[in-house]
Amino acid sequence: MTLKYPVTITVRTVHGSTANFYVQVGQALGQALGQANQAKFCADNATINTALTAATTPAAFLSALQANQQTILELQSTAPSKVVDSAGTLIEATRQAIQSGNVAVFNTKPVANAAIAIDKFCGQSAPG
Secondary structure, X not given: OOOOOOEEEEEEEEEOOEEEEEEEEXXXXXXXXXXXXXXXXXXHHHHHHHHHHOXXXXXXXXXXXXXXXXXXXXXXXXXXXXXXXXXXXHHHHHHHHHHHOOOHHHXXXXXXXXXXXXXXXXXXXXXX
């Protein structure tokens, strides 16, 4: 059986002949994985929301991201197709925040909109 996966490649920077890019692989096309994983996806999102809501400073927010990094990264593989792009946005924001030590990316409109979309999909409240 051959599976096809949608891929989004985002070029971040180009310096001379070197490109820095991010590759996001979505779920297999033609499979109903999203429905089967919706419960896990939403449970993981609730866990992440709880941890981030408890963070009252940027340093605590970063610490919560680091402590929940594996769960956040798994969101992409369990994301139902309706929110797979939003999950990818949050995963990339998490990577950027942890790598830079700065959580400002979470204050941007695309990241906020992605979080809202996921929380709405799961019927949950956003951290804040």
